[in-house]
Amino acid sequence: QASTPGAGTGEGPHPACLNRAMPPQPGKAAPAFPVNTAIPVVLTLAIAIGYLGVDLASSLTEPVAGLIPPVAHAGIVMLQAVALVFRHRAPRAVFAVVVLLDLLILATSAGELGIGALAVIVSAYVLARRVKRTTAHIALAVAAVATTICGTSAMLTASAPPLTVLVAASARIALLYALPAVVAEYMTGRDRLAQALREREELAERERRDRAEREIRAERTALARELHDIAGHHLSGIIVSAQAASALTSTDPDRARETLRTLQHNARTALADLRRTVGLLRSDDSDEHAKSVQPPSIDGIDVLVREARARGQRIDYVVNGEQRPLGTLAEIAGYRMVQESLANAARHAPGAPCEVRIDFRDDSVELTVRNDPAPSPGQGTVADPGPRRRYGLSGMEERAELINARLITERESDGGWRNQLTIPIATERSGT
Numbered sequence: 152q153a154s155t156p157g158a159g160t161g162e163g164p165h166p167a168c169l170n171r172a173m174p175p176q177p178g179k180a181a182p183a184f185p186v187n188t189a190i191p192v193v194l195t196l197a198i199a200i201g202y203l204g205v206d207l208a209s210s211l212t213e214p215v216a217g218l219i220p221p222v223a224h225a226g227i228v229m230l231q232a233v234a235l236v237f238r239h240r241a242p243r244a245v246f247a248v249v250v251l252l253d254l255l256i257l258a259t260s261a262g263e264l265g266i267g268a269l270a271v272i273v274s275a276y277v278l279a280r281r282v283k284r285t286t287a288h289i290a291l292a293v294a295a296v297a298t299t300i301c302g303t304s305a306m307l308t309a310s311a312p313p314l315t316v317l318v319a320a321s322a323r324i325a326l327l328y329a330l331p332a333v334v335a336e337y338m339t340g341r342d343r344l345a346q347a348l349r350e351r352e353e354l355a356e357r358e359r360r361d362r363a364e365r366e367i368r369a370e371r372t373a374l375a376r377e378l379h380d381i382a383g384h385h386l387s388g389i390i391v392s393a394q395a396a397s398a399l400t401s402t403d404p405d406r407a408r409e410t411l412r413t414l415q416h417n418a419r420t421a422l423a424d425l426r427r428t429v430g431l432l433r434s435d436d437s438d439e440h441a442k443s444v445q446p447p448s449i450d451g452i453d454v455l456v457r458e459a460r461a462r463g464q465r466i467d468y469v470v471n472g473e474q475r476p477l478g479t480l481a482e483i484a485g486y487r488m489v490q491e492s493l494a495n496a497a498r499h500a501p502g503a504p505c506e507v508r509i510d511f512r513d514d515s516v517e518l519t520v521r522n523d524p525a526p527s528p529g530q531g532t533v534a535d536p537g538p539r540r541r542y543g544l545s546g547m548e549e550r551a552e553l554i555n556a557r558l559i560t561e562r563e564s565d566g567g568w569r570n571q572l573t574i575p576i577a578t579e580r581s582g583t
Contacts, residue, residue: 191273192235199228202266218259224266227252231270238277243290246274250294253327254301262305262319271298271327279335288332295328372549389414389421413461420458448482449474449509449516452489456507459493465504466493472511481574484550485518488558491543492520492570500525500568516574524566547572 206221231252238245253267275294279287299320306316393414399407456468477485489507496505503523510517544560551558551572559571 188236188239191238191269192232195228195232195235195270195273198266198269199225199232202228224256224260224264227256228266228270231267235270235273238274239281242274242278242281243286246278246290246294249274250297254297257298257302258305260305261309262302262311262316263309265323268323268327272331275328276331276335279332280339287335291328291332295324298323298327375546389418413458416458446479446483447486447490449477449485449518451486452507452509452518455486455490455493459497459505462497463502464493464497465502467504467506469506469508470511471509474511475516475576477516477574477576478554480550481516481554481556484547484554484556485516485572485574487550488518488547488570488572489520491547492522495543495568496520496522502526503567513576515576517571518574519569519571521563521569522567 203221203225206225231249234245234248234252249267249270253271256264256267271294275291278290282290302323303316303320306319311319396407396410396414399410453468456466459466476482493505493507496503500522503525505520505522508517508519510519547558547560547570550556554574556575557573559569559573561569563569
């Protein structure tokens with residue numbers, strides 16, 4: 152039978168997905184009458200025809216007393232069968248019609264005939280499944296009382312023994328109304344459980360998709376940070392070197408050639424870093440050299456400083472305290488912060504003095520890169536992200552958050568710029 156979510160809970164009728172007619176398949180005509188709807192109708196008609204056939208065959212040794220002939224009783228059962236066709240569309244009306252026809256059979260057969268019971272059972276079950284619990288229970292109770300009164304009165308009028316009358320009345324209530332209500336409640340509970348399981352599976356699937364999407368976004372963000380840091384730093388150096396070489400071509404050819412060699416070195420370094428990054432993304436990459444290259448670390452900052460000096464940047468490099476190794480993420484974050492800061496200084500404050508300072512303390516490592524303002528307003532501007540965060544500064548913040556470090560990026564009172572990353576050693580060690 153069709154079912155409704157919330158049946159029996161006061162939430163209103165709903166169809167059961169397991170009992171819906173299947174959609175027509177290509178090349179096949181959809182059935183005009185579902186089998187599960189036809190079975191009760193066919194069985195009810197079979198009862199009517201069978202009762203009529205028994206009567207015509209005169210096989211009843213003790214004919215049932217009644218006010219109307221057996222043909223009329225069989226016709227009433229057939230009317231019940233017709234009503235059952237519409238039980239899913241109008242469960243209340245069909246239930247009322249079927250019960251009234253059954254009462255007519257009882258009243259005209261001295262309460263002895265039960266050939267209308269199947270139709271009552273089916274309609275009672277559908278009513279309990281498709282109608283609100285309170286409404287269905289009231290309708291079933293009213294029908295049970297009417298059936299008891301009608302059947303008892305008919306049997307007492309026919310002088311049936313009181314005990315027989317009591318047993319018959321109890322059996323009718325249990326079979327016609329109580330049993331369908333119990334079965335309907337059980338099936339409704341199963342539907343709720345199946346629905347809950349489906350919802351839980353759907354929720355789990357959504358969580359899996361969301362987790363996969365978050366992982367993909369995190370990987371793409373990490374890749375974007377890495378590519379930005381690599382390309383931004385090296386391309387800035389290449390641009391600065393190219394500009395210097397262009398300016399020195401006519402005045403100092405030897406120095407121009409040296410600058411061009413530095414430019415070529417920066418280009419090769421950028422290409423090697425990009426190959427390393429791509430190699431890390433491809434598990435089937437056959438380039439063992441790309442895989443064997445170690446990730447950047449704080450130890451490589453002195454190389455960054457030397458390369459920047461070779462491009463013409465004025466940089467003071469200071470290291471205080473005893474150097475100690477950190478976790479991989481912390482080493483990369485420190486290196487990339489200095490790399491991005493030097494690239495920003497070259498772009499936005501060309502010619503301005505810079506300072507790179509690394510302080511190894513007992514509980515933290517502090518990396519500071521600051522630059523003075525540009526020597527003249529026309530040469531560049533300090534990198535100020537304003538309301539719209541730049542990719543480089545956003546990458547610094549994301550790396551700092553990954554290692555629970557503190558990042559400060561701010562304009563100083565003299566117009567320069569300072570980036571400072573403080574990495575807590577205890578936190579990094581506990582996380583690696």
